[in-house]
Every structure is written in C-alpha cells, then in structure tokens.
Amino acid sequence: MDPSALHHLTTTPWATLQHAYGPATDIPTQLLSLQSPDRQARSDAYDQLYSNIYHQSDRYEATAYAVPYILSILSNPAAPDRPRLFCLLLDLALGIPAEALPLGVKARSTSARGVSTWRDVPDGQVDYGLVAYDAVRAGVPLFWRCLEHTEDDGRVRAWAACALAYFPSEVNSNINADTNRLLHLMDQETDIMALASIMITLGLLLSSQNDTLSLQDNPSRTSTISRLHTHSTNPHPLLRWAAAVALIRLGHHSSENVDVITRALTDPSFIPAEFHVVFPFCEGDFGKYSAKILKGLDLSVYPGVVPAVLEALPRLPRPDALNLAEVTMELAFGAMPGDEDEDGDEEEEKDDDDDDRHPEQMSEIQRQTVMALAEWDDDEVWAMGILGGILEEWNIPGGSRDECRRYIGLSTLSVRTTFTKSTTVRNTELDWVMKCQGLSSDQRMHPQN
Known part of the structure; x- marks a missing residue:
C-alpha cells in the first residue's frame, strides 16, 4: 500500500x-x-x-x-x-x-x-x-497506466478505457497525441472486450471536443474513422457493434452500422452472453445502449428501424418484449411527454396527460407502432396493465386491448376470455414492473468481477 x-x-x-x-x-x-x-x-x-x-x-x-x-x-x-x-x-x-x-x-x-x-x-x-x-x-494518469499494462486482465484494460471516456477535459489539451496513443493501443489489443471499449472511448472523446479545433480536418480523427470502418466488418459481433457505436457518435456511419445497432437492440443473443453485464459501458446492457443511440438518430433516414423492432417483439420473452415496447414507442413518438422537460413543473406535465393523441395526427410509422401493440395477443399483458400503462404514457388509450384496438381503428374481438389478474406475478415480470417504477435493485451495487 x-x-x-x-x-x-x-x-x-x-x-x-x-x-x-x-x-x-x-x-x-x-x-x-x-x-x-x-x-x-x-x-x-x-x-x-x-x-x-x-x-x-x-x-x-x-x-x-x-x-x-x-x-x-x-x-x-x-x-x-x-x-x-x-x-x-x-x-x-x-x-x-x-x-x-x-x-x-x-x-x-x-x-x-x-x-x-x-x-x-x-x-x-x-x-x-x-x-x-x-x-x-x-486518477486519469493511473487509468492510462492500467490501459497500457498489457500483462493485466483484459477486463481491467476494458474498464480503464471506459474510465478515460468520461474525463475528456484531460484529453482536450493534447487531443492528437492522446488519440494516437489510443489508436496504437487499439491496434495492439488482443482482448475482445478491451478492444471494443477502446473504440467506444475514441468515439466519445473525439466527439466531445470543441468545434473550433477544426476536427473535421484533424488527421488523428481521420485516422480513427478509417480504423473504425475497418472494424465495422469484423466477424465478431461485439467489435462490429462497438465500431458502429463510435462511428455513429462521430457522424461517419452508414446504414449498415445502424442495422448492427438495431440488431443488438432486438436480438439479445446477437452479442455473446459472456459479455453481458460485465462490459463496462451501460452496465453491459447492449440493448439499452443501442436504444439510446437509435433515439438520437433521424429515423426518417432509416425507415427500417421501427419495423424491425416491431417484428422482433413477438419473438422475445415477455419482460424483454415489454421493455422493447416502451423503446419502440419512444422511437416512434419521441421522448415520453413527462420526460421532455425535466425542469418543467408538475402541473404542466399533468395538463399534458389530458390531451389525447388522435390517430389522424399520427405519422404512418406511429400508426404502425400502435397497431402492432394493439394486436399483441397476450391476455395477461393487458390484464396486468403493463402494456396499457406504456401506451398511456404517450396519451394513447390503453385501458384494455379492445379499447386500444377501437382507438386505432381495428376491430375488437367479439368473443374473449375474461382474464383475472393473477395474484402471483412471475419474478421476471415483477422485476420489469419494479424497473418501470424505479424500484429495481441497482446492478451498479453488484458489478460482476
């Protein structure tokens, strides 16, 4: 010591x-x-x-x-x-x-x-x-040493790279040298997780710099983008995803990069399970990070994203599908009304809740989203009120499946089995409900070693 x-x-x-x-x-x-x-x-x-x-x-x-x-x-x-x-x-x-x-x-x-x-x-x-x-x-100098210590466990280097990403002011004064330093480390890195972490860090650090630095003409930035494009076709899905994350952050991405991000959002098995939870960025939740990225894109330029997400919903386990349903609503409609202005006062947010969204005012992709959710053939999801609650966050009637179907112009089912809400909810579903209420256990308290 x-x-x-x-x-x-x-x-x-x-x-x-x-x-x-x-x-x-x-x-x-x-x-x-x-x-x-x-x-x-x-x-x-x-x-x-x-x-x-x-x-x-x-x-x-x-x-x-x-x-x-x-x-x-x-x-x-x-x-x-x-x-x-x-x-x-x-x-x-x-x-x-x-x-x-x-x-x-x-x-x-x-x-x-x-x-x-x-x-x-x-x-x-x-x-x-x-x-x-x-x-x-x-601790930034220590983080550099950890990243450059090749004898370390690759997980340590992955975390060291991640840590550097959150302290751009320490790189700002020497951006060319530090970018080249990271590029050198990226070229010699053999651990998959550490390499992916370095790529994301490069995207975050370079994108944080002031526009007055003329970064579009910066040779280190140009070299970074070129190297990232090389990794965007890497056979390993984690490296393709990380390259796509960095390229999108730097504004030099292609539709193929967006497809990779969409795949990570809709297919939990796309990135091997060994990297879930333990990956440093976003607590190893690749779907969550991917959703954050897609929400920042102009999806009119990528019209296939929302249909791909809607197509994936029926294939997923119920808790994952419910989580993705909320993401889809945000992709189609924008931020949840109560989240658009966190500083706005509570009364104004309540007033927004009284303004129902009319179907004729929706875009085609918005209508497709609501129709897909209204056709969700899972009685328990509707009886539990979870899916309806998601719809109602965007002022869309969700009290029952039939109410939602009538609202969007679909026929209701004349013969339906009345489903009584079970007094016992499966643990995974209860976890999802708690998550929506901000009550889930904090994974940051128990990170994997």
Whole structure:
C-alpha cells in the first residue's frame, strides 16, 4: 500500500465528515476491507460503501475523501476485484454513468460542469457529485497506466478505457497525441472486450471536443474513422457493434452500422452472453445502449428501424418484449411527454396527460407502432396493465386491448376470455414492473468481477 494513501486514511477526520447515515467513522474499516483476502468480506465492504457514500446515486461530503484510497488500491496490479474498483469509482464520479450516454461528458478545462447531477443543488451548497468527479479525475494518469499494462486482465484494460471516456477535459489539451496513443493501443489489443471499449472511448472523446479545433480536418480523427470502418466488418459481433457505436457518435456511419445497432437492440443473443453485464459501458446492457443511440438518430433516414423492432417483439420473452415496447414507442413518438422537460413543473406535465393523441395526427410509422401493440395477443399483458400503462404514457388509450384496438381503428374481438389478474406475478415480470417504477435493485451495487 502506498504510504501516502495509508496516511490519508488515518489522518482524515472521518468523524467530522458526513455520509448518508451520519458521521463517516465506519468508512476506514470498509476501505481497508476492499483488500481483504476473504471474498465475502470484500463484497460486504462494497455493499456498505455503496450504501454510505453512494446512497441511491447521491454523493456526500465523505465521498470524495474515500476516492484517493480507492485509487491507491487500484494502482496495485495484484489487488483483487480491480474491475469492481473501476465500477465503484465511475459511479462515485458520475452518479449513474449510463445517463451520460450516448453523448458522453462535455469537455471542461477546469471543472466537471458538464456532468449531470442526480438532483438540483440549491445556491450556496456544495455539489458533492462534482467534488467526487474531480477527485476521480485525478486518477486519469493511473487509468492510462492500467490501459497500457498489457500483462493485466483484459477486463481491467476494458474498464480503464471506459474510465478515460468520461474525463475528456484531460484529453482536450493534447487531443492528437492522446488519440494516437489510443489508436496504437487499439491496434495492439488482443482482448475482445478491451478492444471494443477502446473504440467506444475514441468515439466519445473525439466527439466531445470543441468545434473550433477544426476536427473535421484533424488527421488523428481521420485516422480513427478509417480504423473504425475497418472494424465495422469484423466477424465478431461485439467489435462490429462497438465500431458502429463510435462511428455513429462521430457522424461517419452508414446504414449498415445502424442495422448492427438495431440488431443488438432486438436480438439479445446477437452479442455473446459472456459479455453481458460485465462490459463496462451501460452496465453491459447492449440493448439499452443501442436504444439510446437509435433515439438520437433521424429515423426518417432509416425507415427500417421501427419495423424491425416491431417484428422482433413477438419473438422475445415477455419482460424483454415489454421493455422493447416502451423503446419502440419512444422511437416512434419521441421522448415520453413527462420526460421532455425535466425542469418543467408538475402541473404542466399533468395538463399534458389530458390531451389525447388522435390517430389522424399520427405519422404512418406511429400508426404502425400502435397497431402492432394493439394486436399483441397476450391476455395477461393487458390484464396486468403493463402494456396499457406504456401506451398511456404517450396519451394513447390503453385501458384494455379492445379499447386500444377501437382507438386505432381495428376491430375488437367479439368473443374473449375474461382474464383475472393473477395474484402471483412471475419474478421476471415483477422485476420489469419494479424497473418501470424505479424500484429495481441497482446492478451498479453488484458489478460482476
């Protein structure tokens, strides 16, 4: 252990610092336990730290003080659970890293003002999220070393590349040299997950730069785009997907790249299961990241995306299909009315709910979307009210299947079996309901090692 890190741990006045539950006197023990030879002790320490200094994605006065010690553990190549350390650091820095995607973090020279926070901070109060971001940003040189240490586990290099993507201000002053540095690492990387992570990082970092840098004429940018195009035809689906993600972010993509993103959204088996959950970006949820990307495109240029998603719905397990139904509605209709202006007041959002959307005002793709959902032949989905709830978020009647069919101009079924909502809902379906209500367990608290 670095003596300066141990000195920091023992001299910090933890009793005067606050975390989610009061004085932070228990933090030193938890930090020390991250290096325990006992796996369960380490797991317990992670859970306790998340609860104390990252409670419900909030950061606290004590959060930033824990960061230097976590970085010191990470600097030891023999330290256990290093991917999990990276995950913890990025959560502390960003709150919910996935919320910064697909655009990434805005480059700032002296502060993290481009980072979104969990909630507004009143004037005169300290934004502990930004303080934590700056504390983690001090680890960027270490992240580079981890990425360049080829003896490391490929998962460590994948996480190191991901971490660099969220600190563009550290690259902004030397964009050509750092881009070439990443390109060199990309060319020599043999681990699939690390290579995919480097590609996405290149797309995020280059796209974060200021337009005044004339990046369209930047040779390192041109070289990056050329290399990414090469990987866009790679036989491995994860590499094709990562290249497509980066090219779309850089605005140099083709319809084939959009097709790859659409495939990752509609076919959970497209990217091998071994990469799910453990991939650093977006918690390894390739469908979620793909949906974020597609929502940012002008889908009138890619008219096949929504029909492809609708075609996939019947083939998916019910929870996955319900999740994709919500994505499809957002692709066809835009952001959910209540999400369009997060700063708008509550009363205005309620007023929007009273304005039903009329079928004659819909585009053809919108009508096709509602018709496809109205024809969803699953009594339990309608009886549980989940699908109807999704439709009603966009002010489309969804009280029952027949109501939705009448609304969109389809015939109703004259003979139907009345389905009583079961008192027992399968765990997977209950998880989906909880997710919609913001109650699902936070995977960031238990990242895979």
